Amino acid sequence: MTPAFARAFAAFLLLPAPLLAQATLPRPPASAPSPFADMVRPAPATPAVSTVPxxxxxxxxxxxxxxxxxxxxxxxxxxxxxxxxxxxxxxxxxxxxxxxxxxxxxxxxxxxxxxxxxxxxxxxxRAAAAGAPPAPVAMPGAGTPPAAPPPPSASAVESMIRRMVRGAERVRVEAAGRNGFVLSGTVPSAADAQRAEAIARAAVGDGPGLVNQLSLLSSLQVNLRVRVAEISRQVSRDLGFNWQALANDGNNFLIGLRTGIAGGVANAITGSLSGTNSVARVGAGVSSSRFDINAVVDALASDQLITILAEPNLTAQSGEVASFLAGGEFPIPVAASNNANGSTISIEFKQFGVSLAFVPTVMGPDRLNLRVRPEVSELSTEGAISLPLSSGVVTIPALRVRRAETSVELGSGQSFAIAGLLQRNSNATNSGLSGLGDIPVLGTLFRSDRFQRNESELVIIVTPYLVRPVSDPKALGTPTERLRPASDLDRILERQQVRRGGRPEPIRARFDAGFVVE
Known part of the structure; x- marks a missing residue:
């Protein structure tokens, strides 16, 4: 084996496996399906929010x-x-x-x-293109900004309002000036009027070119029925002993105990003192020509329940203020001027009683927004002031006021209540002989206890109604129309001053009266 062949064989063995496979195996055609395609399951994709507009x-x-x-x-x-x-x-x-x-x-x-x-x-x-010339188109690179789009026409705004607002078939939109509209016609409620105005204002833009002259089809008269109920309860308990030792030496010399709860009731037993309370209490005494001893036992319990009921009934137009007062006015002196001749006093009057003020707003055919301010006030000696004048001392009373103010939204005929206006006062008084009244057990015989508690609660119930004027005057009547004066026989036998029956005959003159007689 030659050295050159050995080096080539070693380089061939060091080639990576993927490269060796690419080099030795032919690549299958792209269109040939894989025989393992039906066995391979793709991983589940994460669901995403569709962004296709x-x-x-x-x-x-x-x-x-x-x-x-x-x-x-x-x-x-x-x-x-x-x-x-x-x-x-x-x-x-x-x-x-x-x-x-x-x-x-x-x-x-x-x-x-x-x-x-x-x-x-x-x-x-298409309507604007039929009668208006085409708008100039700015060429790219010309350096001029594109022209602002033309505002929508009055007919387009009117068509938009009629499609989007319920019951706006009678709304009319007219062009006013270059970029303004005038809304006229009728809509069912105030909410529909606000919706129509919002659509027109969006078409006009931020400019002040919109005049709203829409009127409402629903009733704008609101009748308010208010029931003011105040329950006042006063509970008092008196229990104890009060001694009166009277010594009489025959010379009109008297020694006695005049303090305490029963100090003014000795005349109910002996008649020797001029008392101020005529209520007789349980007592016992020993009387002689020169010495009297009276012991009075106080055991008085009383409960007082007072109910004040007022039902003011007012009718007002939507958005207007209506007020009511059932009570009176008391004078207050006020310094008017101060000059060299002295001060000038004027008189001003302050109202008190049951008062009511409310502002109704009709929001829809059966929806109301109501601002109510009921008030109950009464004269009180607590907090009263005295003014020294040249003619004497003038006492100005104070006012005890309970007032509530709220704003609610409700339907016609629905009611809401203002409650929880409570007031509680407790007063305890102990009186007796000094020293003897402090003795355990036996001290009860020488002292008197008085407990008094006042409780009051105020409840206000308000019910608004959408009303319309009555066209027939005979449909309304007074509570006394069906009452007739009783006859002498009714007054004697049935002890009645009035009796119920049909409407009395109207009082007419026996001759023609008036300026013009036809």
Whole structure:
């Protein structure tokens, strides 16, 4: 074996196996199927969100209401000069074609994942192309920016509003100026009017060229029925002993205990003192010509339950304020001026009682937004002030006020309540003989206890109604229309002052009265 042959044979053995296979085995043709193709299973692919956009074709000046597969947070149009988007809800959006061209609309969720993607192609408007000259096309490289697309016509905006807004068949859109519109006609509710205005404003842009003169078909009169109920309870308990030792030496010299709960009721037993309380209490005493001893036992329990009920009924127009007051006014002196002759006092009046103020707003055929401000106030001596004047001292009372203010949205005939306005006061009084009242067990005979508790609760129930005026005046009546004065026989036998019956005969004159008699 020659050295050259040995070196060539060694180099041949050192070749890599794949290269050796490529060199020795012929490559099968690309079209020949593999005999093992049916035995090989491909690995499962990871599911991915489809990024194939949905193709949408529109005409300039038209629009469409798009429904998304799931709620979206952000919606973006790549070229707003071609198409604009206006979200209507988390799952719907308005797509409005502005000018001829092509753009992409992408909607993403809160976490940034794509919800939907649309490939929007806008064709030129046939109505605009029929009467308008073709827009100049800027040549590439000319250095001039492309002209802005023309705004949609009034007829295109009107057609878009009628397709996207419920009950907008009577809406009219007229051109005003170079880039403005005037909306007129009627819509069912305020929400529909806002939706129509949003569509028109998106077509106009940010300019102030939009005049909204839409009116509503639904009733704008709101009747509010309010029931104000206040329950006040006062519980008092008196229990104890009160001694009165009276010494009489015949010379009108009296010694007695006048303090305590029963200090003013000695006249109920002996009649020797002029008391101020006429309620008789249980007592016992020993009386002689020169010495009297009276022991009065207080055991009085009382419960007082007071209910105040007011039912104001108000009717107001949507967006207007209506108020009500059932109570009174009390005077307050106010210093008007201070000159060399002295101060001048004027009088101002402050309202108190049950008051109500509300502002209704009609949102739809059966939807109301309501701002309510009920208030219940009463005069109180707690916190009252006294003013010294030249003619005397004037005491100005204070007001105890409970007020609530809220804003809710509800349907016609639905009610809501404002409750939890509670007030509780407790007062305990102990009185007795010093020293003797502190003795264990026996000290109870020489002291009196009084406990008083006041509780009050205020509940306000509000019910709004959408109402319309009554065309027939006979449909409305007063509570006294079917009441007649009772006869003498009814008053004697049945002890009734009025009796129920049909409507009384109207009072008419026996002659023709008036300025003109036909």
């Amino acid at each position: 949905l193709a949408i074709a529109l005409e300039a000046g038209t629009g469409r209401l798009m429904t998304l597969p799931r709620p979206a947070l952000t919606v973006l149009a790549a070229d707003p000069r071609v198409a604009r988007v206006q979200p209507a809800s988390p799952t719907t959006l308005f797509l409005m074609a502005v000018a001829a061209g092509r753009t992409t609309v992408i909607a993403t969720s809160e976490d940034g994942t794509p919800v939907a993607e649309y490939d929007v192609t806008v064709a030129p408007s």
